[in-house]
Amino acid sequence: MATLPADEDYARAVLSIFQTRGVRPRQSLRVGEVKFAFLRRNMGRAEDFDAAVQYAASQEWLSVAFDSIRLTEPGDEEMHTVPEFRTAPPPRLLPLIKAPGKALVRSRGLEPPLRLKN
Numbered sequence: 001m002a003t004l005p006a007d008e009d010y011a012r013a014v015l016s017i018f019q020t021r022g023v024r025p026r027q028s029l030r031v032g033e034v035k036f037a038f039l040r041r042n043m044g045r046a047e048d049f050d051a052a053v054q055y056a057a058s059q060e061w062l063s064v065a066f067d068s069i070r071l072t073e074p075g076d077e078e079m080h081t082v083p084e085f086r087t088a089p090p091p092r093l094l095p096l097i098k099a100p101g102k103a104l105v106r107s108r109g110l111e112p113p114l115r116l117k118n
Contacts, residue, residue, distance in 0.1 A: 007048075010049070011053075014053065014056055015061060018034075025076040030068055031067050059078070
């Protein structure tokens, strides 16, 4: 399989998962755990994850054995050059309120709470 320039970026994304988890050299994470984080954080597709792990193993950043991915010394050095990947927090939605005689509006928290009559 040919190596694509994007494979290095995906491999760095995988290293950022190790960085976020505070993994040290010669420590391992389960393949499924890393793959789940890769997909959940929208770093790429399942095929991209497989290519990333292959690329990282070819660079000796990671070693794969059984059901684990181990961070190597060169991988630890490379990991410190990778910015930590963090997803942006979801935008804060303002609560909907209904002012008397008006349509629903978004509250900015400055209005007094509405009292509902039964």
